Amino acid sequence: MMMYDVIVVGAGPAGLSAARTAAEAGLKVALIDDQTRVGGQYFRHAGVNRIGRLLTPRFGRAPYIHASLSVFDNCGVTVLSQATVLDISADRILTVAVGGSITHLRGDSVVVATGARERILPFPGWTTPGVIGAGAAQNLMKASGVIPGSRVLVMGSNPLCLLAATSLLRCGAKIVAVCAPCRPPLTLSALLRLMRRPDIFLRGLSYLLMLKLYRVQVLTDYSITNVIGHERVTGVVVRQFGQRFGSSDQRLDLDLVVVNDGLLPNIEVASRAGCELEWQSLNLVWSPKRNSSFESTVRNVYVVGDCVTPSGVENALLEGAIAASSIAAARGVADSIRLRQLSTLKRQWRRLQKFRSAVVELTLQESFDRRPLTDDTTICRCEDVSFASIMRALSHGIQDLSALKAETRVCMGRCQGRTCMHTVLALLGRAAGKEPDELRPPVPRFPLRPVKIGELINKS
Ligand SMILES: Cc1cc2nc3c(=O)[nH]c(=O)nc-3n(C[C@H](O)[C@H](O)[C@H](O)COP(=O)(O)OP(=O)(O)OC[C@H]3O[C@@H](n4cnc5c(N)ncnc54)[C@H](O)[C@@H]3O)c2cc1C
Incomplete structure (x- = not known):
């Protein structure tokens, strides 16, 4: 069995940042990810095609990935791509499916950075081809250069929906309407917290401005009651919440519905390791409990990024670096410069949480009871x-x-x-x-993901 100082599960922004920080501190690191390219939901597609470059201007040439990969080369980090963690024990032995067989790795510390998936609340017709998640729309455009529709309804008001709407506009699609739940009013307290990260705040404002500029119709408090089309969506009927049949119904002709009701943390690996979960009433998700160094309730198992609270790329990068610096500090390999950096990172993280709390307040998630x-x-x-x-x-x-x-x-x-x-x-x-x-979700069983019998039999 291969032994490492630190094993990082998930090579998204959080995992990359953790692996890079741990390697720079001189620790022996393995980074495991089930995708073909490292980078997770944010960086994976950066720069792979023209549309991908257009939609990821900040990281268009993916300098972060290139810099991380060169650190990995210099420090001898083992990167396992197309490798799926199927199990993890409380004493940090990981069972991984890679290259058609099963392998076992043990880490003195493990950083779980498995990200999140889209939360979509069902509605009549939501499984019709042409109804997709906002994240899926982003991935199609950024990874494959495919513009998934030309006349689009966007349902939801969270940042990922806004982002998908503006990306589609920039790719030439028409946004027929945005269906959004009623927004709570902007308070002075929320505004002050938003100003903690003026860069992200202005980016969000630019999305709203773009919708105004393109005169996108915003249907406040509307939801889809019916998707029209069998083989593929050709239209929808929307109705205002609380209205009787017919009184506020509108038929919209379109070829794509983009929907997102927030993100759900991928808690399976942490849960399987024995980490205790807690309910986050603001985000409406279960996530692993952790202390201020992001160590979970299982000693030496750290949890970071969207698999705890889906909070975006900036948060994921900070959390990965904080967890890895804390591991280095606990092992006594962090010099005084690194220790000072750790307290700066924590300060930046606290400022970001203030900003995030205002975003969550202002983008209340659609409630399950309101879906017809x-x-x-x-x-x-x-x-x-x-x-x-x-x-x-x-x-x-x-x-x-x-x-x-x-x-x-x-x-x-x-x-x-x-x-x-x-x-x-x-x-x-x-x-x-x-x-x-x-209603706590059950602890998942081995194997965490579907795996072929042949792979289970082959042990490397
Ligand atoms: C579908 C989707 C699309 C998004 N698109 C955008 C966007 O266009 N722009 C934007 O600003 N934000 C986007 N976001 C949000 C943003 O990408 C995230 O906030 C950010 O990437 C979080 O980083 P992370 O490292 O925590 O997780 P992720 O980036 O999700 O990385 C987690 C990684 O862990 C891997 N993994 C999970 N489980 C296992 C396992 N068992 N074994 C091995 N590997 C595993 C995953 O495949 C993934 O590569 C998107 C989110 C989602 C869910």
């Missing part, structure tokens, strides 16, 4: 389980997830609930009269 679900609305798309089947099972008195899974096969498909579990837990909670913080 019909009997045939799909909830679990892997196993094709409808809203009616779940409600039928719940009406028989089912009160826990295991029983609901056995009865309906919900959350038992290829994605193992990564897409639908948050909705299923919300439905269970509503039926059982429980608050979200009473």
Whole structure:
């Protein structure tokens, strides 16, 4: 078994930053990621095609990745790409599927930086081809140079939706409308906190300004009640929340719906390592508990970036560096310059959290109860389980997830609930009269991702 001082899981901004900082401190590091290119959701596509370069101007030539890779070359960091962590034990032994076989690695410290995935609340027709997540739209444009539609409805008001809307505009698409939940008013306190990071604040304002400039129609408090089209979306019907059938209905002709209801942290690796989870009521997510050095409740297992609280690239870079510097300090390999850098990084991080708290306040996430679900609305798309089947099972008195899974096969498909579990837990909670913080997601089992039997048999 290969042994390392630090193993970093996930090569997004948080993981890259952790691996780079640990390597610069002289530690022996392995960086594991399941994708072909390092960089995660933000950097992976930077500069791979013309549209990618247009949409990532700040990091267009990906200098961060190039600089990190040259640090890795100089410091002998082991980078395992297309390598999936299938399991991790509390004593930090990782089971990894790579190159068609299974390998085991052990780290004195492990930094979990597994990122987040899109949260999409179901609505009638959400599985029709042509309905995609805002992150997926960004990835299609940045990675493949594909403009996924020409007449687009964007549903959601969080930063990723705004970003996708402006990216589509810049690529020549027409945004037919943006459906946004009612925004809380901007208070002086929120404004002051936004000014903690004027650079990000101005970027956000420029997105809003662009929507104004292109005269994009904003439908406040509207939601999709019906997607038109079978093979592919050709239109939608939207209705204002709380209105009766017909009174505020609008039919919009379009060929793409872009939707996002926030991001869900990928907590599976941390959870499997035994890290305790806590409910974050502002972000409506479960995430691993941690101390001020980002060490989880399991000793020497650190959790950073979007897999704790989805907060963007700047936050991920800071958190990776803080965790790795803390590891170096704890091992006594951090000199006085590094220790001073650590306190500067922590100060910058605290300032960013103030900014983030205002963003979260002002972009309230769409609530599950406001989505109009019909009997045939799909909830679990892997196993094709409808809203009616779940409600039928719940009406028989089912009160826990295991029983609901056995009865309906919900959350038992290829994605193992990564897409639908948050909705299923919300439905269970509503039926059982429980608050979200009473419905903890179960600890996932080995293997964390689907793997071929042949790979499991082959041990390297
Ligand atoms: C779909 C999507 C698109 C986005 N697009 C944009 C955008 O265009 N612009 C923008 O500003 N922000 C975007 N964001 C948000 C932004 O990318 C993130 O805030 C930032 O990348 C977070 O960095 P991170 O390192 O924490 O996680 P990530 O960048 O998500 O990196 C995590 C990495 O861990 C890997 N991983 C996860 N589990 C395992 C495992 N078991 N084994 C091995 N590897 C694993 C993942 O494949 C990924 O490469 C997007 C987010 C998502 C979810």
